[in-house]
Amino acid sequence: MSTAIEETTARSGDPGELMAVAERVAGWARTGEDVEVYVARGDETEIRAYDGEVESLTSATSAGIGVRVVVDHRLGFAWAGSLDGSVLAETLEEARDNAAFATRDEHVQLAVPDGVAAVPVDLWDEGLAAVPTPAKVAAALTLEAQARGADPRIRQVSSADYGDGSVEVALVSTTGIRSAYRKTSGYLSVGVIAGEGDASQTGGGFSVGRGFEGLDPDRATADAVERAVRMLGATKGPSGRNTVVFDRRAATTLLSVISSALSGEAVAKGRSFFAGRIGEQVGGSVVTLVDDPTDPRAYGAAAYDGEGLACRRNELIAGGVLQGFLYDTIAGSRAGVASTGSAVRGGFAGTPGVGCRALTLAPGAEGYDEAGVLRAVGDGLFVQSMTGVHSGVNPISGDFSVGAEGLLIRDGKLAEPVREITVASTLQRMLHSLVAVGADVEWLPGIAAAQTLAIGDMQVSGV
Amino acid sequence: MIDTPVLERVLGAALRHGGEFAEVFAEDRSSSSAVLDDGRVEELSSGRDRGAGIRVVSGDTTGFAHTADLSESGLLKAAEAASAVARSGGGGATTVAVGPLHGDGGATRGGSGRPKVSKADSLELLGRADEAARAAGDAISQVQAGYGGSRRQVLIANSEGLLVGDEQFRTRFSVSCVAVGDTGMQTGFETAARTVGFELFDEVSVEDLARLAAGRALSKLSARPAPSGEVPVVLAGGSGGILFHEACGHGLEADHIVKDSSVYAGQVGEQVASPLVTLVDDGTVGTEWGTFGVDDEGRPAQRNVLIEDGILTDYLWDYLRARKEGRLSSGNGRRQTYQHLPMVRMTNTFLLPGKDDADEIVAQTPHGVYVAKLGGGQVNTTTGDFVFGTTEAYLIEDGKITEPLRDANLIGNGPEILKRVDAVATDFAMTPGTCGKDGQSVPVGCGQATLRITGVTIGGTAE
Numbered sequence: 001m002s003t004a005i006e007e008t009t010a011r012s013g014d015p016g017e018l019m020a021v022a023e024r025v026a027g028w029a030r031t032g033e034d035v036e037v038y039v040a041r042g043d044e045t046e047i048r049a050y051d052g053e054v055e056s057l058t059s060a061t062s063a064g065i066g067v068r069v070v071v072d073h074r075l076g077f078a079w080a081g082s083l084d085g086s087v088l089a090e091t092l093e094e095a096r097d098n099a100a101f102a103t104r105d106e107h108v109q110l111a112v113p114d115g116v117a118a119v120p121v122d123l124w125d126e127g128l129a130a131v132p133t134p135a136k137v138a139a140a141l142t143l144e145a146q147a148r149g150a151d152p153r154i155r156q157v158s159s160a161d162y163g164d165g166s167v168e169v170a171l172v173s174t175t176g177i178r179s180a181y182r183k184t185s186g187y188l189s190v191g192v193i194a195g196e197g198d199a200s201q202t203g204g205g206f207s208v209g210r211g212f213e214g215l216d217p218d219r220a221t222a223d224a225v226e227r228a229v230r231m232l233g234a235t236k237g238p239s240g241r242n243t244v245v246f247d248r249r250a251a252t253t254l255l256s257v258i259s260s261a262l263s264g265e266a267v268a269k270g271r272s273f274f275a276g277r278i279g280e281q282v283g284g285s286v287v288t289l290v291d292d293p294t295d296p297r298a299y300g301a302a303a304y305d306g307e308g309l310a311c312r313r314n315e316l317i318a319g320g321v322l323q324g325f326l327y328d329t330i331a332g333s334r335a336g337v338a339s340t341g342s343a344v345r346g347g348f349a350g351t352p353g354v355g356c357r358a359l360t361l362a363p364g365a366e367g368y369d370e371a372g373v374l375r376a377v378g379d380g381l382f383v384q385s386m387t388g389v390h391s392g393v394n395p396i397s398g399d400f401s402v403g404a405e406g407l408l409i410r411d412g413k414l415a416e417p418v419r420e421i422t423v424a425s426t427l428q429r430m431l432h433s434l435v436a437v438g439a440d441v442e443w444l445p446g447i448a449a450a451q452t453l454a455i456g457d458m459q460v461s462g463v
Numbered sequence: 464m465i466d467t468p469v470l471e472r473v474l475g476a477a478l479r480h481g482g483e484f485a486e487v488f489a490e491d492r493s494s495s496s497a498v499l500d501d502g503r504v505e506e507l508s509s510g511r512d513r514g515a516g517i518r519v520v521s522g523d524t525t526g527f528a529h530t531a532d533l534s535e536s537g538l539l540k541a542a543e544a545a546s547a548v549a550r551s552g553g554g555g556a557t558t559v560a561v562g563p564l565h566g567d568g569g570a571t572r573g574g575s576g577r578p579k580v581s582k583a584d585s586l587e588l589l590g591r592a593d594e595a596a597r598a599a600g601d602a603i604s605q606v607q608a609g610y611g612g613s614r615r616q617v618l619i620a621n622s623e624g625l626l627v628g629d630e631q632f633r634t635r636f637s638v639s640c641v642a643v644g645d646t647g648m649q650t651g652f653e654t655a656a657r658t659v660g661f662e663l664f665d666e667v668s669v670e671d672l673a674r675l676a677a678g679r680a681l682s683k684l685s686a687r688p689a690p691s692g693e694v695p696v697v698l699a700g701g702s703g704g705i706l707f708h709e710a711c712g713h714g715l716e717a718d719h720i721v722k723d724s725s726v727y728a729g730q731v732g733e734q735v736a737s738p739l740v741t742l743v744d745d746g747t748v749g750t751e752w753g754t755f756g757v758d759d760e761g762r763p764a765q766r767n768v769l770i771e772d773g774i775l776t777d778y779l780w781d782y783l784r785a786r787k788e789g790r791l792s793s794g795n796g797r798r799q800t801y802q803h804l805p806m807v808r809m810t811n812t813f814l815l816p817g818k819d820d821a822d823e824i825v826a827q828t829p830h831g832v833y834v835a836k837l838g839g840g841q842v843n844t845t846t847g848d849f850v851f852g853t854t855e856a857y858l859i860e861d862g863k864i865t866e867p868l869r870d871a872n873l874i875g876n877g878p879e880i881l882k883r884v885d886a887v888a889t890d891f892a893m894t895p896g897t898c899g900k901d902g903q904s905v906p907v908g909c910g911q912a913t914l915r916i917t918g919v920t921i922g923g924t925a926e
Contacts, residue, residue: 050722056525056804059544063531064512075505081512082531091511098507101582105503133547158724158845193724193845202724202845239692241926269501270605270641273648349510391839391852392872392922396641396650401689401871401922403841403850420848422874422922424691459924461691461874 019180022172025067025088029174033099034110035092036173036307038066039083040348044165047137049144050157054137064348067095070110074102079349107333110175111307114338118303118310119294123183125211128164136162136212139188143217147190150225153232155195158202163187164212177308186211187445188220194228201234201417203227208299208445227384230417231405237418237462243380243435244423244458245373245409248442248450250383255448258427259291259356260395262316264325264342266354268334273398273428274322282322283431288362289317291326291342298358299443306343306352314340316359320431328354360449363439373436373452375412381460382406382414383423398427421462425455433457464489465515467562469535470620473517474559477542478622482521482549484786485542485559486621488759489515489533490801494613497582499589501605507582516801517541520783521549529802561626584661585610588669592638595670599677602684604648605641608673610634612661619761627761633752633906634663635895638676644684649869651679652838652854656895656906658754679836679855682867689856689871689923695831696873696919697824697859701892703837704909706916707742708812708898709849710842710877711735715769715777716795716807717784719844726847726878727775735775736881739817739914742770744779746794746810751908752895753811760796760805767793773881781807799903809898813910817887821913824886826862832921833857833864834873839896847877871923880916888913 022037029035041063048055065088066079076098080091102108144160164186171179189206205223207216246254266272274282293302293311302311307329315323327335328343331354344355368376387403394400401424408415425433438452465473470487477485491513498506514531515538526548530541592608615631637654653676655667698706711727719725727735736742746764748754755764760782768776780788781796784807797808825833833856840851856868893910 050523053522054524054548056527057548058527058529058804059547060527060529060802062514062529062802076507078509078511080510081514087511094509098509098582101497101504101507101586103503103505105505108505156723158722200726200845202843236920270643270648349512351506351508387841387843387848388839388850388852388872388874391841392850392870394650394870396648397683397870398647399870401852401924403848403872403874403922405848419846420874420876420920422691422850422872422920424689424871424922424924426924459691459922459926461920461922463693 018168018170019172021083021088022170025092026172026174028092033069033071033096034174036068036110036177038169038171038348040064040167040169042165042167044163045136046161046163047140049140049160052141052145054140057137065091066348067092068110068351069095069099070108071099073104073106073108074099075108076102077351107330109329109333110173111177111309111329111339112175113177114309116310116312116341121294121296121301121303123210123301125184127213128166128184128186128211131212139215143188143190143220146217147192147221147224150221151229153194153196153229154192154225155200156193157190158193159189159191161189171308173308179304179308181302181304184211186215188215188217190220190224192224192228194232196232199232201228201231230407231419234405234417234419237381237408237421237460239460239462241457242460243377243454243456245377245380245382245452245454247370247382247384248440248452249444250386251453252444252446252448252450253386253389254453255359255361256446257389257393257395259359259447261427262325263354264327264335265331267325268331271396273396277322278324280322281320283317283320284434285320286364286434286437287317287320287431289359290315290362291356291359293357295358297443299445300357300447302357305341306345309339309341311357312341314342326354326356328352356447359447360441361437361451363441363451364437367439368436368452369438369440370452373438373454374409374414376436377409377454378412380409382409395427400425400427400430418462421460424459424461430455464491464616464618465533467626469538471559471561472535473538473542474561474620474622475557476539477517477519477546478557480546480549482519482546484520484622486518486619487515487538488801489618490615492613492615494611496609496611497585497589498607498609499593500607502593504586504589512800514801515541517545518804519545519549524548525804527804559622561620561624563626565627588636588664592669592673595673596638596640596677599674600642600681602642602644602681603640603677604643606638608638610636617759621761625761627757629756631658631755632660633658634660636663636667636669636672638673640677640680642680642684646684649680649683649686651676654895656752657750658752659750683869686867686869688925689868689921690832690925691921691923693918693920695828695915695917697828697831697833697913697915698911699833699835700821700888700890700911700913701894702834703894704813704911705837705840705851705896707814707911708809708909709840709851710875710880711742712809712812713842714844714847714877715779717778717780718807720778721784721787725844730775731777733775734773735878736770736773737884738773739884739887740770740773740881741768741815742812743768743815744809744812748811748908751811751893752906753809753908758794758796759798760792762792762794762796764810765794779807779809781805797905799905803903806901808900808905809907811893811908811910813893814887816889816891816912819886819888821888821890824888824913824915825859825864828859828862828915831859832868833859842877848874849877850874868923871921873919873921875919880919883917884914885917886915
């Protein structure tokens with residue numbers, strides 16, 4: 001094979017150029033077809049430290065395009081990991097060809113501007129680009145050294161990473177959509193192994209932000225070390241019905257799973273246990289669930305959704321009563337409602353789907369932090385991490401069964417550690433059995449807030 | 464993809480600042496997929512991704528950069544970025560010679576078939592699957608069928624003179640069904656995936672897949688909650704094999720071993736499992752999902768015996784970890800795309816069949832759980848605790864398979880569970896899966912015959 005050197009139409013540094021690329025491709029639309037062009041470009045740096053040295057340093061730039069074509073209510077999609085001139089035309093042509101094979105469906109259409117103004121959210125850290133690589137390397141090395149020396153029981157630092165990235169996106173369609181956004185992110189992440197005698201336990205911690213400044217290695221390290229060290233001596237816990245307190249990180253996972261049942265697309269296709277239940281009591285009165293990507297504190301905050309419509313606040317459950325679902329343009333059309341600005345897409349290689357970005361439960365009136373929830377519960381099981389969520393939680397049937405590790409709660413305080421146990425219920429029952437919602441809301445990476453939750457009457461399997 | 468003199472110049476440039484090893488991994492991947500959902504062909508998608516990752520190793524440090532620009536100037540830019548880690552040493556021109564080229568175009572068996580598939584052919588398969596699933600029972604309310612095919616060409620050159628190419632075709636077909644009954648909704652899933660082109664469908668009947676998926680959803684409509692607590696478990700032949708993938712496969716990856724983050728570190732020569740356990744990882748098996756010609760570091764796939772008659776014989780190795788130990792890679796260096804660093808990964812991992820009769824194993828189990836199909840799993844290699852989910856399971860009562868059970872996760876500790884294997888049958892079968900590690904997904908195979916574990920904790924909701 002020979003190497004073709006093609007014209008490069010976009011280079012990093014000028015956000016206007018991405019928009020120009022998107023407009024150029026959309027301009028190639030033929031009469032009778034609608035075209036949507038999503039163009040993205042990103043930079044990333046990742047440094048992993050190990051044993052006082054840099055284990056790896058990755059630096060990369062990537063760019064790509066995703067094109068949706070709708071002809072006669074038939075949808076085709078194509079993507080390419082390049083913005084070379086010839087690739088753009090090929091990608092449009094391939095999407096067009098794909099459209100011809102899809103089933104005609106009156107609901108298939110591209111988004112059109114709906115008059116909702118985007119709430120500006122500043123997700124760009126100007127300072128990140130100026131941070132020299134040696135400073136980033138130093139951040140990773142410091143994190144590793146700090147974790148290694150944090151506690152005599154830390155035997156190993158299995159990973160200590162610094163990472164950052166920036167992404168710019170332009171979205172243009174022949175139906176009038178024209179949106180662009182950019183965001184930066186930075187993180188420190190550390191994994192430690194604590195040991196005592198033959199026993200080893202692991203813990204992870206991280207600190208995330210929009211850039212380099214403000215990342216907190218102390219916080220990441222303290223979290224990782226506490227999680228590992230307090231599990232030393234863990235035994236298989238007892239079986240039985242128990243109240244389970246999900247720590248903030250575990251609670252994020254829990255909310256994320258529930259969110260997929262709130263997708264209007266899942267509902268329309270009979271894949272949600274919430275289907276047909278609007279107006280009904282689907283949870284206890286403490287359950288008020290809102291997705292609000294316009295909250296600038298949220299990790300998933302965004303001005304525009306994956307189809308270029310303004311993101312907006314959507315109340316899904318109020319006082320335990322189901323209020324509605326989330327929709328993108330096609331799912332909304334199927335349900336006879338407008339898009340709720342809830343299209344999400346995983347980059348240029350994916351088509352939009354319906355999803356949450358910033359789901360949160362209204363904090364309980366008691367204003368509990370973690371210690372407050374533990375005191376309120378008195379006796380139970382505190383879960384600090386779950387495994388097998390992808391294999392053991394089914395948002396269609398609602399079945400919930402996960403591996404867990406954590407600590408017993410006795411007299412309102414954390415007691416001895418337990419591992420190799422499972423925690424089971426159904427999502428439906430769990431929503432009705434929520435006994436406390438913490439006010440300790442924190443926005444961690446993901447699509448849902450982290451806040452301590454206590455759920456009663458769960459089946460714990462251990463010894 | 465890239466001319467040899469260009470590769471040589473790029474490798475030379477990568478070592479200009481020092482370092483002992485440099486590598487260019489170039490990849491050209493095209494993929495297509497189609498999804499039929501809710502009775503409609505909703506989406507045909509095509510993707511094209513092409514680029515190169517350049518790695519420079521200096522001491523214990525790896526520098527890595529990737530680019531979608533395969534021109535000499537693009538590659539040289541990436542080489543410069545990757546070599547940033549080696550600024551301390553070297554200096555001046557480095558001459559690298561590679562070749563001759565090995566294995567270009569078809570080193571992977573089964574890769575010479577019919578890559579060019581008409582879109583209409585794949586849609587016809589989707590329609591047939593949809594029809595067969597819906598015909599399986601009136602309670603089937605929803606069917607989603609998906610087809611995916613990819614062609615991946617790789618070219619790997621390194622400063623040790625290696626120059627090797629491979630071409631890998633992969634094809635996958637899956638069906639997922641929802642059934643509705645008095646007790647709510649249940650789901651069933653089945654997939655077929657092989658390292659071949661469209662000739663997958665010479666061997667695989669999409670109607671059979673659809674009936675299996677539908678049957679699973681239907682049988683669970685009358686399922687009772689899975690038990691909770693420790694029970695004897697019989698895993699059906701080909702039910703997933705994920706047990707060994709999680710219980711010990713990941714723990715035998717040398718990156719975990721060298722960081723002492725595996726329960727199996729320092730255990731070579733020790734009895735780590737029941738004498739009935741002989742575990743093999745083999746990237747050369749027929750057209751299984753984890754098969755390839757050369758790994759993503761250019762090393763030919765090979766068969767590696769990991770546990771023989773219960774005794775740990777070896778770990779899995781990639782280039783970096785093997786180099787540190789002064790040995791050769793075992794052909795287990797894999798990466799998701801050119802944008803990722805390679806690491807130690809499994810290929811097709813399986814337990815060799817035993818001598819017992821599958822039906823006899825069930826008949827000799829007075830009480831327990833029979834798992835006909837497993838879902839996913841997850842492991843903490845440091846503690847050895849792992850989970851795996853069921854998607855089709857039944858009670859065993861008085862040596863007979865009786866009532867269906869709702870989905871649940873099982874939890875165990877690798878080294879303990881391996882010792883509890885007390886029967887292995889002859890009815891061996893493999894299944895495909897996707898293995899995720901450190902953010903990278905690669906196709907793998909898993910295999911086993913019917914076997915019994917004397918006790919595993921199952922996390923159902925029944926008391």
